Structures are given as structure tokens and as C-alpha cells.
Amino acid sequence: MSWGSRLSRDGIKRPTILQRDLQSNSPYFITSHGYQHPLESLHIQRLTSIPVIAAVIDFDNTDTAWRKYDSMTARELFKMYGCSQRLYREVFEPAIQAALFAPGEQCSAAATLGMLYYYMLSHQENSDFLLCRGDVEGKFFSPWLQSLEMEGLKFVPNKVPSSLTIDTDSGCISAIVCGDEIYKADAFVSAMGLSSLQSIVKNSPFLWSHREFANLLHLSTVDVISIKLWLDKKITIPNVANVCPGFDDSSGWTFFDLTSIYDDYYEEPMTVVEVEFYNASRLITLSDDDIVSEASLHLIKCIQDFEGATVIQKSVKRSPKSVINFLPGSYKYTPRGSTSFPNLFIAGDWIVNRHGSFSKEKAYVTGLEAANRMVDYFGTGDFAKIIAVEGDEPHIETLRSLSRRANELKSQIPFSEFFLQ
DSSP, X not given: OEEEEEEOTTOOEEEEEEEOOOSSOOSSTTHHHHSOOTTOOOHHHHHTTTTHHHHHHHOOSSHHHHHHHTXXXXXXXXXXXXXXXXXXXXXXXXXXXXXXXXXXXXXXXXXXXXXXXXXXITTSSSOOOOOOSSOHIIIIIHHHHHHHHHTTOOOOTTOOOOEEEEETTTTEEEEEEETTEEEEOSOEEEOSOHHHHHHHHHTOGGGTTSHHHHGGGGOEEEEEEEEEEEESSOOOOSOSEEEEEOXXXXXXXXXXXXXXXXXXXXXXXXXXXXXXXXXXXXXXXXXXXHHHHHHHHHHHHHOGGGTTOOEEEEEEEEEEEEEEEOOTTOGGGOOBSBOSSTTXXXXXXXXXXXXXXXXXXXXXXXXXXXXXXXXXXXXXXXXXXXXXXXXXXXXXXXXXXHHHHHHHHHHTSTTTTTSOO
């Protein structure tokens, strides 16, 4: 069993089990915040989360479910189902800010339910929360790229795509433009973030007449900042991963004890932490030193031992407009993996698909789906095997069937479409 924690605005830790070994599954997603440290007692507050289960069960990742819940905010959802203010503020809102990068009043209830189901209900026998024991680029991406190059794949580094060109005879995309250079290909996969694809749309007038691409301009993004700090003394950090609410109402943040995670730092007489701020537009224009000061103040608020520690090395990475903001009403503007161009496909954790995964897992799955679409388009090659998400437990499957049946009966009631849904 390994532990992470949530921290309240007053710095009080709320432990959360990240990985556990239980003989049976709990019938409720309450397990993710129900198995707390014995000294933690939020029983009454936890009970107020039970009605939310009805919404989680009703949300089955179909187009109908997304359209039903996408018009309301996450905060409105929890309020409608009677969640206590304390539970929302200390448990659900930090989780929303860390997973969806914005506060509950700025997040779609549909995106929130998808996140809750994936993390809290469909992975009760195992935890998908795994941390790399070193720098991800060095441990994974660089060796992976090298292996692909050995297979003959050619990479063109330091090129920013600016627009696309079309073959008017075939109706297919013919090339991608990077500044003054043009790269032709038979098919294309966009695996970039939303803001980058929006820039391409703005610079490619022929895309404006295609609704799926014009719709992209209705979507918005948020800023993320990652700060890595090397401190001159060893600090005891009870949990390797910590999800924290922002000390204002609009932002959230997390921090990780890299000293315990990375093999290279484990024996060092210092502390290395990584801090990530989400929805960080207020901070992104500050200097590196000011951002480091902000991170230090947040850390001290949570763990007093950070006070007096000296930063001996720092790394600040700004990622403006790097992740999608799942605003209420955004679903109808979000693209699918296939497009109206037969040789152009999209991958990323922000697009619509029906697999049921989320975040990095969803990004990986949509990449495999795009590869399979390529194979299908060319009519040659092997399809990638995509592992399905963990199936519903029997009682959840039963409740979901009852919910679908109830919705079907409701739709047959005369004038059912007359009232606002």
C-alpha cells in the first residue's frame, strides 16, 4: 500500500491511498476517499457524496451522457446532489483542479464525471498512479525516439507547424508548412495540443469552411507552470504525491517528493521537489525568482520544515495555453479522432473518444487509435491492440442497466422533450 495526500487550504493533510490490496471491491467510489487515516473523521461529509453515485452511474461515456451533463459545472453537479461544502472544498475540488486544471465552477460536469469514474470507480483493484523513477525524457522518450530512428523513422526537430495545404483534386491534406519549409506526406496525425492546432487553423483558410475545425476556435486553454527545486537540507515529506487546493479560488497545485521517487536523488543529502501550478495565468508572467518564491511559500504552508531551506538550484518551465479547459458547453466543439479529410487524424487527451480512459492513458490510447486509422486508410500494416478499461463490477453494471432503462422510459413519456433537460 502506498500513500499520497490531499492538503486542505489550512495545510492539514488528508491521506489518500494510491495503491492498495483489498480482497474485494467496495460498491462505491467512496473508497477513494473513504479509506483514510484512522485519525481522520469525515464520516458525515463522506456520506453526502453517496448521492453523486447516481450521476456517476448514469454517466456512461456515450454522446447522450456527455450532452446531458456538459452544460452544467462540476460545482453545480455536487450542489445539486447535496455534497457537503467541506467535502467538496477539501476532496473533490482539489481533485478537479489537479485532473482538469481548473476550479469546479469552470469545469464541465461531464468531464468531471468521466474523471471520477475512471480514477475512483473503474480502478479499484489497482492504481494507475505510477511515478517514473527518473526524468521521463531520459528514461522513456529519448530511448524510444532512438529506437524509432533505428527503424528508419526520420525526426525533424525544432520545427513549429504553422499551416496545412490541401490537394483540391483529391480533397486530401497534401503537406504541412513549418515556416519557410514544406513537408509533404500521404497522411497526417495531429498529436499536438489544442492551442497549437488552433494556430494552424487560423493560418489555413481552407479549414475555416469545415465546421469541426472552425469549432476548435470556440475552445479555450489554461496555463501550467512546473517548478523543480533543489534544497540544501533533507526534509521529511510524509507522502510522495500531494494534491493541494490553491490558496486562491481559481488555481490548484501539486507537489512531488522527487528525493523519494528518483533513484539518482535517493542518497543525496538534500531535498528535490517538483511543484506544478494549474490555471496559472496569474503567475506565468512573473520572473523565475518570483515564481520560485511563490512555490516556496506554498510548500511552507503545507510542511513547516520547508521554512529555512535554501534553494541551491531551480528549474522553471512555463507551458502557456498547454491544456484544454473543459468549460461547460465545450463538448459540442471538441473534435473526434477522424476528420472530414480522409488522410488527417487527431490524437490527444483532449479529443472525444469512447474508450473511457483519461489523461495520459487517453493520450496513449488515442495515439493507438490514430495509428489504426492510418493502417485502415492505407490498407496495409498491423492494427495495434488496444486494451479495454476495466469492466464495470456486477452491481455497477446492474445499476447502469436500470439507469438506461429508466432514461428510455422517461423519453417515452408524452411531452418529455418539452421541459428543459
